[in-house]
Amino acid sequence: MEVPATPANAAHLLRRSAWGGLPFEIDQVVADGIEATVDRLLDVSVAPVPTEPDYGPGAVPFEGEVVNLWFYKLAATSPTPALERLMWFWHGHFACDYLKSEAPDLLLRQLITLRRHALGRFDDLLAVVTHDPAMNVYLDLHTSVVGQPNENYARELMELFSLGANQGYTQADVAEVGRCFTGYDLVGDERTGRPIGTTVQPGLHDFGDKAVFGRHGNFDADDVIAMIVERPQCHRFVAQRMWYRYAGTVPASDVVRDLVQAFAERLEIRDLLGAMLTHPAFYADDVQAGLVSAPVPTLVRAARAFELTFPDDVGDFDDERATGRLLPEFGYRMGQVVGEPPNVGGWPHNDTWLDARHATGRLVTGRDLGWLVVEQEGPVAADLIAASGSPGDFVALVFGRFGVVQWSDQSADQIRMALVADRDPIVATAAAIATAFVTPEVTLT
Amino acid sequence: MTVPARSNLLAQAHTRRRFLAGLGLAAGAGLLGPAAISRASSLAAGSSYDPVDPAADTGLILVSIQLGGGMDALGTVVPSGPGYSALRPGPGPEADLHRIDSDFSLNSMPYLAAQFEAGRLAVVHGVGDPKASLSHFDATDMWEKGSLDFGTTSGWLGRSLSRLVNDPDPLLGVSVGPLSPTMRAPGWSPYAFSDPYDLPWTGDFNEDAAGLAAALSADPSPVAGTDLASRVRASQALVRDVGTRLCPVIDRYESHGDDEDDLEAIGMDLGLVAEFINAGLPTRAFHVGMDGFDTHSGQDYDLPYLLRSLDTGIGRFYDALGPNAGRVVVMTWTEFGRRPEWNGQGTEHGTAGTQFVVGPRVAGGHHGTPSPLDRFDDDGNFLVTTDFRDYLGGVIQGTLGVEAAAILEPVPSPLELVR
Numbered sequence: 001m002e003v004p005a006t007p008a009n010a011a012h013l014l015r016r017s018a019w020g021g022l023p024f025e026i027d028q029v030v031a032d033g034i035e036a037t038v039d040r041l042l043d044v045s046v047a048p049v050p051t052e053p054d055y056g057p058g059a060v061p062f063e064g065e066v067v068n069l070w071f072y073k074l075a076a077t078s079p080t081p082a083l084e085r086l087m088w089f090w091h092g093h094f095a096c097d098y099l100k101s102e103a104p105d106l107l108l109r110q111l112i113t114l115r116r117h118a119l120g121r122f123d124d125l126l127a128v129v130t131h132d133p134a135m136n137v138y139l140d141l142h143t144s145v146v147g148q149p150n151e152n153y154a155r156e157l158m159e160l161f162s163l164g165a166n167q168g169y170t171q172a173d174v175a176e177v178g179r180c181f182t183g184y185d186l187v188g189d190e191r192t193g194r195p196i197g198t199t200v201q202p203g204l205h206d207f208g209d210k211a212v213f214g215r216h217g218n219f220d221a222d223d224v225i226a227m228i229v230e231r232p233q234c235h236r237f238v239a240q241r242m243w244y245r246y247a248g249t250v251p252a253s254d255v256v257r258d259l260v261q262a263f264a265e266r267l268e269i270r271d272l273l274g275a276m277l278t279h280p281a282f283y284a285d286d287v288q289a290g291l292v293s294a295p296v297p298t299l300v301r302a303a304r305a306f307e308l309t310f311p312d313d314v315g316d317f318d319d320e321r322a323t324g325r326l327l328p329e330f331g332y333r334m335g336q337v338v339g340e341p342p343n344v345g346g347w348p349h350n351d352t353w354l355d356a357r358h359a360t361g362r363l364v365t366g367r368d369l370g371w372l373v374v375e376q377e378g379p380v381a382a383d384l385i386a387a388s389g390s391p392g393d394f395v396a397l398v399f400g401r402f403g404v405v406q407w408s409d410q411s412a413d414q415i416r417m418a419l420v421a422d423r424d425p426i427v428a429t430a431a432a433i434a435t436a437f438v439t440p441e442v443t444l445t
Numbered sequence: 446m447t448v449p450a451r452s453n454l455l456a457q458a459h460t461r462r463r464f465l466a467g468l469g470l471a472a473g474a475g476l477l478g479p480a481a482i483s484r485a486s487s488l489a490a491g492s493s494y495d496p497v498d499p500a501a502d503t504g505l506i507l508v509s510i511q512l513g514g515g516m517d518a519l520g521t522v523v524p525s526g527p528g529y530s531a532l533r534p535g536p537g538p539e540a541d542l543h544r545i546d547s548d549f550s551l552n553s554m555p556y557l558a559a560q561f562e563a564g565r566l567a568v569v570h571g572v573g574d575p576k577a578s579l580s581h582f583d584a585t586d587m588w589e590k591g592s593l594d595f596g597t598t599s600g601w602l603g604r605s606l607s608r609l610v611n612d613p614d615p616l617l618g619v620s621v622g623p624l625s626p627t628m629r630a631p632g633w634s635p636y637a638f639s640d641p642y643d644l645p646w647t648g649d650f651n652e653d654a655a656g657l658a659a660a661l662s663a664d665p666s667p668v669a670g671t672d673l674a675s676r677v678r679a680s681q682a683l684v685r686d687v688g689t690r691l692c693p694v695i696d697r698y699e700s701h702g703d704d705e706d707d708l709e710a711i712g713m714d715l716g717l718v719a720e721f722i723n724a725g726l727p728t729r730a731f732h733v734g735m736d737g738f739d740t741h742s743g744q745d746y747d748l749p750y751l752l753r754s755l756d757t758g759i760g761r762f763y764d765a766l767g768p769n770a771g772r773v774v775v776m777t778w779t780e781f782g783r784r785p786e787w788n789g790q791g792t793e794h795g796t797a798g799t800q801f802v803v804g805p806r807v808a809g810g811h812h813g814t815p816s817p818l819d820r821f822d823d824d825g826n827f828l829v830t831t832d833f834r835d836y837l838g839g840v841i842q843g844t845l846g847v848e849a850a851a852i853l854e855p856v857p858s859p860l861e862l863v864r
Contacts, residue, residue, distance in 0.1 A: 140790070143742040148789030152741040155580070155794070165580050171824050174579075290673040333643055335623065343513070343736065345582050348623070351676065355624035356615070356687070357637040359680035363645040367654040408674070414660040421656035431656020438661070438681060440674035 003034045003283050007405045010037075012288055015445045016246050017041055017277050018081035020301040020403030038277045041082035042270055044119060050074055050112055053105075053315055061194065064104045064339050066315050068328035071111065071296075071338045073310040076303035076324060086273065087115040088296065089245055091338070094129045094161060095346035096138045098339045105194055106134035107339040119270040122238060122263075123229040126162060130221050133186050133195040139344065141184040142198070146206040149178035156344050158228070164240075167233040173213060179206045180219045235264040239272060247282055248291030248350055255281045292353045293445035295334035295361065299327050301445075302437065305401040306373045307380050323376050330368065334361035366437035370430035381429075388429045391416040398433060404441045411439040505806060505863070507730045507844040508718055508762075508775045509602060509627065510711070510755070514739030515581065517792050518782035518799035518816075518827070520748050522568055523550045528818030532785045537745030541753075548815075553749040556760035557803060564809035567802040567862050571816045571830030573781060579794040579824075581739070584780035589626040591837050591853050601837050602730050603630030605847045609729065615683055616690065618730045619721060621714045625732035634683050638691075641698045641717060646688025648695065661685060693724040711735040712758030719765035722773065729845060738779060744791035759803060774804040774844045774863060778837075784826060785818070796826040800836060802862050806843075812860050835860050 003009060010029035014021035018041065021029070029037045053062055053070065075084040091114060098107040110132050117125045129135055130153075136142045144150035154177035159165045183205030186195040200220070210219050213227055228234050239259035243251040251259070262275035276282055293301070302308075308324040311317075317325050331337050335358050341347055352358075374381050380401075387394040395412045399405075418435040422428045436442060523529065523536055525548055536542065542550040543558035549568070551558045560566040576593060578584050587593055591601030606618045607630040618628045618635035628635045638644065651658050661681055670676070697720045708716065714733045721728055737751050755777075763770050782798035797816045813831035822828055834857040838849030843863025850856045 140742040143790045150741050150788055151793045159580055165583060171579060292673060354676050354680045355637045356683050357623050357639050359684045360638055360645060363681065363684060364643050367657055417663055418656035418660040421659040428656060434654060434657040435660040440677040443677045444673055
């Protein structure tokens with residue numbers, strides 16, 4: 001039976017599958033129904049082709065900050081928010097950084113690759129991630145050679161990317177899979193000299209017999225991926241990880257069964273995500289009760305809520321009218337930077353974001369976001385400032401922009417209190433936006 | 446064997462890696478708002494802390510440094526003799542070996558070598574658990590909890606600190622960076638922070654965010670609920686309550702933060718810890734993290750670089766402590782050591798690791814038995830000779846005075862690490 005498209009369910013769907021929604025977007029979901037909306041969200045035929053900053057010749061063309069602004073601009077302005085949200089999920093799943101490689105351009109290209117394959121087949125995704133130059137450097141594939149295989153990628157491929165820790169493989173399998181992945185080398189672009197791909201050099205690859213999951217053969221990377229994706233542990237693991245990050249809970253066994261059923265045969269990620277977003281359990285109380293929003297999704301939600309603007313060139317941080325230019329800085333202060341996961345396990349989850357360090361980041365960012373919004377040109381700020389004299393209207397307006405349809409009296413009282421703390425409507429509005437930003441309604445998603 | 450020639454793309458990545466997060470992102474504070482140009486003017490005004498007289502307080506302070514990624518024991522405390530040469534090609538051209546006795550040298554750690562000489566460095570060998578995982582995440586989990594029971598939700602430091610007093614102060618345990626799981630304890634929310642220039646309820650925050658501060662300060666004492674919404678409010682109340690007490694730390698940091706420019710992240714983090722201690726805050730344990738020890742490749746270059754950063758950071762830290770140095774014990778822990786054999790570029794995940802305890806009160810010398818270099822476990826890894834709980838138990842008992850048996854199971858035989 002289809003999940004009813006109540007305003008609460010509609011807002012929940014948009015907050016989790018995209019980056020929230022403005023009131024008219026929630027109304028649209030209520031009118032269309034959940035299943036039709038999920039079909040629309042996962043229709044990426046209108047997805048824009050992301051533009052890359054111009055690299056030009058040179059050693060390192062840009063810094064990590066540019067990757068972040070590129071990400072925020074795309075996520076906050078794209079007509080396919082569910083696609084960028086899924087790209088973000090895969091970035092955490094296939095966690096990779098630009099610090100070890102000192103190559104933010106490679107990480108940016110990896111994000112484009114993840115987005116291109118985000119809704120496709122999982123085995124294709126595993127293959128492109130394996131061959132990706134940023135991942136190659138991050139997990140040491142490009143230094144692994146016949147006779148001296150490196151186990152780093154082999155272990156994380158199975159533990160974190162596809163099967164789950166100790167799910168049907170042994171240390172001996174890790175060592176043997178390491179041999180299968182030997183011989184990678186980076187391929188450079190002729191004009192810029194930057195790595196754009198990888199290749200396997202026959203002289204560096206181990207062509208000997210290997211034993212993987214009890215089978216013998218002269219396996220290479222594609223063979224290993226093919227053996228992994230036919231294992232039931234893989235189907236369960238991918239379904240569980242997706243549920244864990246989107247829903248926030250540990251899924252019940254019948255939910256996992258339903259998701260695996262949608263996914264296992266064709267390995268289409270679109271089928272898995274669609275099954276999850278239309279599953280009644282996704283709208284159950286324990287799921288809706290809360291997931292602490294990580295900083296990056298919180299900031300994209302805020303960027304969409306207040307229609308922050310971006311420079312044409314994502315390397316331009318000097319255009320003061322482009323309010324979105326501060327999002328990379330905000331992310332840094334809130335403790336999450338695109339391209340800088342803490343390790344290959346990706347970012348922490350849910351209540352880990354409630355410690356004092358991250359509470360601090362939310363408070364100082366809320367303060368600055370408030371000032372940023374009221375100083376922005378255009379109707380969004382003007383409407384908020386105009387409403388600051390009528391606290392009840394203001395509360396509904398600001399929560400509406402964040403995609404919140406139900407709120408507590410305590411949070412509404414706090415926003416009202418911020419509004420009356422200063423006579424100047426601009427100062428009062430900045431404080432009230434800051435207060436709304438740190439309420440449980442916006443901190444949770 | 447010789448590694449065949451390969452392309453030179455990304456060669457710069459192997460010349461010097463950056464370990465600081467936040468490429469190109471400035472340390473931010475007061476980006477906007479009226480007080481942005483006048484920050485620091487109101488620092489320390491009206492702070493309400495009560496400094497501890499160092500002479501009057503004999504409790505030791507523990508600084509726990511997590512060396513993330515799995516530090517190679519053999520490459521760090523390098524054995525003399527043929528057993529080592531049979532396994533490894535040598536510590537590499539970047540390493541600078543400091544002989545500490547006839548059996549061992551320290552790789553690129555002159556300060557720690559001098560401390561060993563002075564009897565203030567404990568080198569603890571063969572630490573781990575035979576059942577430990579080769580996964581970073583499972584092994585780290587074991588160390589953080591001080592237990593192989595994955596059902597445990599608290600950490601060994603959190604359990605220890607929350608036994609020291611009833612209703613412990615959030616500042617009793619401080620994590621530099623995100624809250625370390627080692628600090629978790631039921632019913633207690635210890636403090637964690639990253640950037641001293643970016644703390645609410647200090648400096649210009651009250652001016653820039655008066656309305657926000659008013660709204661949150663008027664929040665009735667948060668309900669101690671376990672639902673997430675209550676916990677969101679509680680986390681903000683924690684920061685609010687601690688904020689003004691931290692003004693002296695920031696004040697001190699601002700007064701000489703600039704001369705730490707040449708330090709890596711670990712050195713700067715330890716510098717902050719020194720400010721906390723010197724400001725007389727009641728903290729008894731700090732967590733500081735350092736990553737990069739997962740040296741599957743580039744170990745010849747990266748390991749000496751990491752160890753040098755660590756060594757310099759610890760040395761500068763003790764200098765900064767001045768008269769408080771005698772109260773402070775630094776210990777390291779890493780989730781596992783690495784495999785005996787060399788993979789051509791580095792080393793793979795292993796088992797037994799080497800840990801350090803340093804400070805004027807430390808019982809210097811070797812502790813535990815070095816893992817044999819010619820006899821390995823079933824997976825070909827070094828044998829564990831020191832139970833990690835005996836190591837943690839020795840630290841807990843020696844520094845915090847909490848009985849190790851109350852914190853760790855099965856009941857450990859704590860090492861005598863502190864005098």
